[in-house]
Amino acid sequence: MSEIHPKITEVLTATFKVPAAEIIPEATMDSLEMDSLAVAEFAVIIKETLGIDADSDSLLKGATLAEITAFLDGARTARTARTAHAGHAAHAGHTLRAVHTVHVAGTTHAVSTASGVSETNEAPVGVGR
Amino acid sequence: MTGPAIAITGLGMITPAGNDTDSTWHGVCEGVSPAHRVPELSGCAVDFACTVEGIDLDAAIGGRTAFRMGRYVKFALLAAREAVADAGLDPASWDGTRVAVVVGTSSGGSASLTEQSVALDRRGPEATSPSGILLTIPNMPAAEIAIKMRATGPSMAPCTACSSGVTALSVARDLLSTGQCDIALAGATESIVFPVAITGFVRSGAAALAGPGDDPALLCRPFASDRAGLVLGEGAAIMVLEREQDARARGAGPRALLAGAGATTDAHHPTSPHPSGAVAQRAVEVALRDAGWQSGDVEHVNAHGTSTPLNDATEAALISRVYPHRPPVTAPKGVLGHCMGAAGAIEAGLTVLTLQHGVVPPIANLDAPAVEFDIDCVTKQPLRQRIDRAVSHSFGFGGHNAVLALQRA
Known part of the structure; x- marks a missing residue:
């Protein structure tokens, strides 16, 4: 069983009031009832506190907490490496970025696609009107 | 009165005197102000206010949605829950199509708007909250109450500054009188104790100023010869209104009538x-x-x-x-x-x-x-x-x- 990044546990319990007992490695944002607005908020807090850009709500929603943990650990490692070898790791740490969808007035726009994943966010909960 | 008699069958409050109706009533009857120095106002010309204390709002709201609610929304939702329970009503079983929600506010989420402005200015757009608008707009108390209570009748947020609460009750009365709903949750909410707001009241000359050694709790003196301005407060009150005939038909005893x-x-x-x-x-x-x-x-x-x-x-x-x-x-x-x-x-x-x-x-x-x-x-x-x-x-x-x-x- 893999560990969960302590920041994930902290943010889920403190900000989103997810009971600690539900925070298990195989849980996903969907299974934790985190809608796309909550996931977007989660991504901002991760960015603000860890400095890691994880603004992909589709993969965050589908990913398990173990996978998100691996991404955060990888991003941190990559960033450390980037610091050590400045200018070398141009796109390291961005493997999580898939299709970033933004829902505006009921329409869906694919904002960026950096990997081959073409999954769209099926639940238009969040920015709607 | 021309319309049907309107009964107040439920009451919920969260105020600086107490976090429900009974504790508020006892606090107000004791006649002692809880105004105190507020850490968040440190450095402001007025650094005191009457605030809601002694409650974990997020825990009281429960569930996983408190993150998207401003303090003013949380106040309103808690007061609404108390009011509905007080009225002996259950949102799980009522006909939500016949329930209206009319909850006023003066400044809505101006405190959150200020926080988001600072985040945008200092750290850029990516530091702002995706919930930033929800934390700001004045209709969200009515909307979140409607969501939590499956109330799908008319809803709105009257905004008439310091009379918003009375306006809301008056509008709700009219919705009942004209048959647009059978139950109305009505009242108002405010969370305005933050530096920008208190500074504005100071600069407009409306706020009471404290001299060195003055006790903030003694500064708000309505109708006194030495009255010197207002002291900021916060809170919410929500009532359940029904036509008196309907209330009595379901066996509910009104607390009072809105005449x-x-x-x-x-x-x-x-x-x-x-x-x-x-x-x-x-x-x-x-x-x-x-x-x-x-x-x-x-x-x-x-x-x-x-x-x-x-x-x-x-x-x-x-x-x-x-x-x-x-x-x-x-x-x-x-x-x-x-x-x-x-x-x-x-x-x-x-x-x-x-x-x-x-x-x-x-x-x-x-x-x-x-x-x-x-x-x-x-x-x-x-x-x-x-x-x-x-x-x-x-x-x-x-x-x-x-x-x-x-x-x-």
């Missing part, structure tokens, strides 16, 4: 009341006429009483003109501070409790009204006296005058 409402607008100046008080007086007269009362029928006045020099002078003159029989007057802002948009709803709620319990709370920090005010203020101790008919005054910035006539059930 009449009146509203006028000074159309004079944004912050100064019209010196004649004539337009505000007309709001009182409209409410009394709506209730089918003569002014001599009024046995108690729950005054707007902000402790500002201008409001209290204009209002005291109005009270002595309209009610020359000198009914007992109270002004809850002495205890609670000025809860702004929520004040009118909180004070209407306190008036309901006065009718129910036969008790008029005293005005805090007042020995006697200024000699030029010919009004009978309740001071020091609660007045125990059966009251059948009472009015609650609210006069908002912008000149929004709103008055309720409330009757013992």
Whole structure:
């Protein structure tokens, strides 16, 4: 069983009031009832506190907490490496970025696609009107 | 009264005096203000206020959605839950299509808007909250209550500054009278204790200033000769309104009846009341006429009483003109501070409790009204006296005058 990044546990319990007992490695944002607005908020807090850009709500929603943990650990490692070898790791740490969808007035726009994943966010909960 | 009788069957409050209706009532009856220095206001010209304390709002809200709610939304939702339970209603089983939600606010989420502005300015767009708009817009208390309570009838957020709560109750009354709903959750909420707001009140000259060594709890003195401005408060009050006939048919005993409402607008100046008080007086007269009362029928006045020099002078003159029989007057802002948009709803709620319990709370920090005010203020101790008919005054910035006539059930 893999560990969960302590920041994930902290943010889920403190900000989103997810009971600690539900925070298990195989849980996903969907299974934790985190809608796309909550996931977007989660991504901002991760960015603000860890400095890691994880603004992909589709993969965050589908990913398990173990996978998100691996991404955060990888991003941190990559960033450390980037610091050590400045200018070398141009796109390291961005493997999580898939299709970033933004829902505006009921329409869906694919904002960026950096990997081959073409999954769209099926639940238009969040920015709607 | 032309329309059907309207019953107040449920009441919920969260205020600086207490986190529910009973504790608020006891706190207001004790006549002691909880105003205190607030760490978040440190460095401001006024660094004190009356605040809601001793409650973990997110834990009280429960579930996983509190992150998207501003403090003003949380206040309203908690008060609404208390009101609905108090009315003996259950959102799980009611016909939500017939339930309206009318919850006013003056400043909505201006505190969150300020936080988001700072984040944008200092750290850029990616540092701002995706919930930033939801934390800001004034309709979200009504919307979140509707979501949580499956209320799919009309909903809205009246905004008439310090009279927003009375406006909301008045609009809800009309929705019931015209058959647009069978149950209305109505009231108001405000969370405005943050540096930008208090600084604005200081700069406008409305706020009471503390000298060195002054106790903030003694500064709000409605109708006193040495009154020196308002003290900021916060909170919410929500009522459940139903047509009296419907309430009685389901076996619910009303706390009180909403007998009449009146509203006028000074159309004079944004912050100064019209010196004649004539337009505000007309709001009182409209409410009394709506209730089918003569002014001599009024046995108690729950005054707007902000402790500002201008409001209290204009209002005291109005009270002595309209009610020359000198009914007992109270002004809850002495205890609670000025809860702004929520004040009118909180004070209407306190008036309901006065009718129910036969008790008029005293005005805090007042020995006697200024000699030029010919009004009978309740001071020091609660007045125990059966009251059948009472009015609650609210006069908002912008000149929004709103008055309720409330009757013992």
